[in-house]
Amino acid sequence: MKIGIIGGTGFYEAEGDEIEVETRYGKVAAFHFVRGGRDVFFIPRHGRKHIPAHMVNYHANVEAMYLMGVEAIIGINTVGSMRKDINVGSIFIPDDFIDLSGRKSTFFDDQAIHIDMSQPFCPVVRKTLLEEAKDAKEGVYVVTNGPRLETKAEIEMMRNFGHVVGMTLSPEVILAREKGICYASICIVSNHAAGMQESLDIEEIKRVHATRKEDLISIVDRCVERIPEHRGCRCRYAPEKGKL
Numbered sequence: 024m025k026i027g028i029i030g031g032t033g034f035y036e037a038e039g040d041e042i043e044v045e046t047r048y049g050k051v052a053a054f055h056f057v058r059g060g061r062d063v064f065f066i067p068r069h070g071r072k073h074i075p076a077h078m079v080n081y082h083a084n085v086e087a088m089y090l091m092g093v094e095a096i097i098g099i100n101t102v103g104s105m106r107k108d109i110n111v112g113s114i115f116i117p118d119d120f121i122d123l124s125g126r127k128s129t130f131f132d133d134q135a136i137h138i139d140m141s142q143p144f145c146p147v148v149r150k151t152l153l154e155e156a157k158d159a160k161e162g163v164y165v166v167t168n169g170p171r172l173e174t175k176a177e178i179e180m181m182r183n184f185g186h187v188v189g190m191t192l193s194p195e196v197i198l199a200r201e202k203g204i205c206y207a208s209i210c211i212v213s214n215h216a217a218g219m220q221e222s223l224d225i226e227e228i229k230r231v232h233a234t235r236k237e238d239l240i241s242i243v244d245r246c247v248e249r250i251p252e253h254r255g256c257r258c259r260y261a262p263e264k265g266k267l
């Protein structure tokens with residue numbers, strides 16, 4: 024079984040063979056290696072030159088996973104906490120999301136296909152992540168477009184319906200479902216959102232990220248080996264079931 028990982032710059036990049044995947048949305052740089060007898064494809068979400076979140080070619084990245092025959096994707100994201108009980112440095116596994124990014128989020132421009140998002144993450148892949156991450160927090164990930172960080176008033180509003188805020192989950196999670204690929208996300212909480220700490224310092228965010236990176240990689244590694252081949256979830260039927 025082929026597993027995909029989409030993550031920020033600095034994860035897995037020294038590993039395996041670099042390959043280039045040609046998609047109708049553009050070329051994608053990926054890395055291939057074997058872990059626990061499984062073919063793993065890593066795509067650095069921001070490409071090789073660190074394209075900012077609002078410019079990432081999400082369509083090309085997910086299309087590349089699909090073309091490589093990947094059945095399940097683990098997305099690695101960095102988020103800010105909007106809740107006092109979700110500490111900086113903790114691991115967060117979203118169980119739902121709200122997309123405020125306004126980005127184009129479909130492959131289906133010529134057909135009316137409305138995929139079911141009542142359970143936006145693959146329950147099986149998500150459960151595997153939760154079991155391996157142990158003390159992870161759960162909740163709602165609010166997606167903003169960026170690249171600027173949020174205002175205090177925006178965070179005050181979003182805290183009413185969300186737990187963390189970030190810029191990279193959507194449309195990736197939606198596009199994976201449209202391709203019938205299982206998808207779940209694991210996040211590093213790198214800071215508290217605006218208004219909860221004095222100011223937001225990118226150096227501090229990078230420092231927290233660096234200290235948690237190894238832990239996160241080992242969690243993801245164990246999950247890669249443990250995701251069941253026969254998952255019994257409904258993810259792969261989503262495109263067919265969504266046809267009007």
Ligand SMILES: [Zn+2]
Binds near residue numbers: 147148204254256
């Ligand atoms: Zn699934």
